[in-house]
Amino acid sequence: MARSRSAEFAIQRDTIVRTAARLFARDGYPATSMSGLAEACGISKPLLYHYVNDKYQLLTEITDGHVSRLVALVDEVAADAATHRWAPQQHLRQLITRFVEEYALARDDHGVLTQDVKFLGEADRARVLGKERQVVEAFAHCIVAARADWQPADAATLAKPLTMLLFGMMNWLFTWLRPDGPLGHHEMAPVVADLFLGGLPGVELPADVIERCRTA
Amino acid sequence: MARSRSAEFAIQRDTIVRTAARLFARDGYPATSMSGLAEACGISKPLLYHYVNDKYQLLTEITDGHVSRLVALVDEVAADAATHRWAPQQHLRQLITRFVEEYALARDDHGVLTQDVKFLGEADRARVLGKERQVVEAFAHCIVAARADWQPADAATLAKPLTMLLFGMMNWLFTWLRPDGPLGHHEMAPVVADLFLGGLPGVELPADVIERCRTA
DNA sequence: CCTACCGATCGGTAGG
DNA sequence: CCTACCGATCGGTAGG
Numbered sequence: 001m002a003r004s005r006s007a008e009f010a011i012q013r014d015t016i017v018r019t020a021a022r023l024f025a026r027d028g029y030p031a032t033s034m035s036g037l038a039e040a041c042g043i044s045k046p047l048l049y050h051y052v053n054d055k056y057q058l059l060t061e062i063t064d065g066h067v068s069r070l071v072a073l074v075d076e077v078a079a080d081a082a083t084h085r086w087a088p089q090q091h092l093r094q095l096i097t098r099f100v101e102e103y104a105l106a107r108d109d110h111g112v113l114t115q116d117v118k119f120l121g122e123a124d125r126a127r128v129l130g131k132e133r134q135v136v137e138a139f140a141h142c143i144v145a146a147r148a149d150w151q152p153a154d155a156a157t158l159a160k161p162l163t164m165l166l167f168g169m170m171n172w173l174f175t176w177l178r179p180d181g182p183l184g185h186h187e188m189a190p191v192v193a194d195l196f197l198g199g200l201p202g203v204e205l206p207a208d209v210i211e212r213c214r215t216a
Numbered sequence: 217m218a219r220s221r222s223a224e225f226a227i228q229r230d231t232i233v234r235t236a237a238r239l240f241a242r243d244g245y246p247a248t249s250m251s252g253l254a255e256a257c258g259i260s261k262p263l264l265y266h267y268v269n270d271k272y273q274l275l276t277e278i279t280d281g282h283v284s285r286l287v288a289l290v291d292e293v294a295a296d297a298a299t300h301r302w303a304p305q306q307h308l309r310q311l312i313t314r315f316v317e318e319y320a321l322a323r324d325d326h327g328v329l330t331q332d333v334k335f336l337g338e339a340d341r342a343r344v345l346g347k348e349r350q351v352v353e354a355f356a357h358c359i360v361a362a363r364a365d366w367q368p369a370d371a372a373t374l375a376k377p378l379t380m381l382l383f384g385m386m387n388w389l390f391t392w393l394r395p396d397g398p399l400g401h402h403e404m405a406p407v408v409a410d411l412f413l414g415g416l417p418g419v420e421l422p423a424d425v426i427e428r429c430r431t432a
Numbered sequence: 433c434c435t436a437c438c439g440a441t442c443g444g445t446a447g448g
Numbered sequence: 449c450c451t452a453c454c455g456a457t458c459g460g461t462a463g464g
Contacts, residue, residue: 030247031335034447045448047449055447115331119247158407161399165411168388169381176380182432183377187425191374195381199415209403216398250459262461263437271459442461448454 013051016041018108020058025111029059029119060124063117066109067131073102074138088145093193095139099170100189107174114171139163146200157205157213166196229267232257234324236274241327245275245335276340279333282325283347289318290354304361309409311355315386316405323390330387355379362416373421373429382412 019041023032034055038048052058077098081091103110117128140159143166144150150158169192177185235256239248250271254264268274293314297307319326333344356375359382360366366374385408393401 027334028244028246030244033445035445044450046451049448050449118243157399161393161404161407162411164388164392165385165408168386169384171388172380172384177377182429183373183425187421188377191377191419191421192381194419195378195412195415197415198418199411199413202414203407203410205403205407209399213398249457251457260438261459262439265460266436438464440462443459445458446456 009051016048016051017058017061021062021108021112024059024062024116025108029055029112029116056121059112059116059119062109062112063120063128064124064131066106066113067128067135069102069106070099070135071131073098074135078138088142089197092139092142092146093190093197095142096166096170096193096196097189100173100185100192103170103174104185110171110174136160136163136167139166143200146197153210153214154205157210158203162200162203166192169196225267232264232267233274233277237278237324237328240275240278240332241324245328245332272337275328275332275335278325278328279336279344280340280347282322282329283344283351285318285322286315286351287347289314290351294354304358305413308355308358308362309406309413311358312382312386312409312412313405316389316401316408319386319390320401326387326390352376352379352383355382359416362413369426369430370421373426374419378416378419382408385412 016037020032020037023037023040032055034048035045038045041048074095077091077095080086080094086094113128117125120128140163143162144155144159147155147158173185173188173192177183177188232253236248236253239253239256248271250264251261253274254261257264290311293307293311296302296310302310329344333341336344356379359378360371360375363371363374389401389404389408393399393404
């Protein structure tokens, strides 16, 4: 059965969005031209504008689509954790593994998310950052559960910063990990988990810093 | 005593380079216009071009200047380590502290280095990445020394990736740490060191992965 | 002849 | 679905 016109349209459009993500990730949003994108897609510029409204629409679609999948991934892993009654450490390890896997699959989209979110307008940026915050909170909640010795003030001060250190490792991964290198993301995910879970029990802040943050 | 004309020139020029770093870090190199830079400096565009040859010169100066200070910083800390006969763990902790301190002082420059190095020409990029590699190797050397149990193949496989995880945490720090927040980089540097040094002893890769990387 | 600097505009190219 | 264009703005420089 032949595909309908709208199915053909959706396929061609998706190719364009994938190509745009690749170029945005490589050159950055402002340095990517729509002519260059048309050329990379093997189509004319007017035809490109048959599939997309404007350059900005590509940016919102790539960033919002990716961060929405990350929010869904957090929920998926939480469901698995409930089913299997995972300890917080195992839950966090699974979050790390699944996120590194997703980042590898959506390498370009993730590059655009970390690099070009600043070019979103205020409303779109707020929506994307809101979803990022949901993801961060899921990780932070898991980290707090893994540190049963923390007082509420310790958790309030340290959970988010430690989460961001973890995201620093994961987000930075794909800036240096070569896809054709001997070590892939599949080998690195457990290393990230081992390093973070191994270091987590020993992290603490001086009591006066905790107190200052609590009253700030 | 009045400053000489060339001293006035150097001061005004430095102000321009600092402002360019701030705008590049905020908006990215391609999205920053020379008209906007001139306006931010409170001077006309022709006067801006009296101080700098072109836009690209600003990018090379900011990135190369910053990474050169990082290379010097590595040597400084190595000298301190030799003087005080620091253990590798203490040496690494000091590297982390001093680097986080330098990143905080040169926040804009570091943002430009991590974000806009791709807009350098081939020769300039090679020079900057070469200096980055020097810095990475100093950290990696320290990490290997801190893991006395490693065989040469373990060190060859794990040292660079672990170094990059550490740089991921440090480089990502200033994307989320608010300068006016209750927690500053001064409090976060020991947290980064505790987390990394606490997790380092427990990190390992399966023997077959080490073997595959050794023969790759 | 040098420096410091302005108002105006250059050749090209961006998104659309 | 292409050629031919636009309003604007880019990086960089002219004359005075």
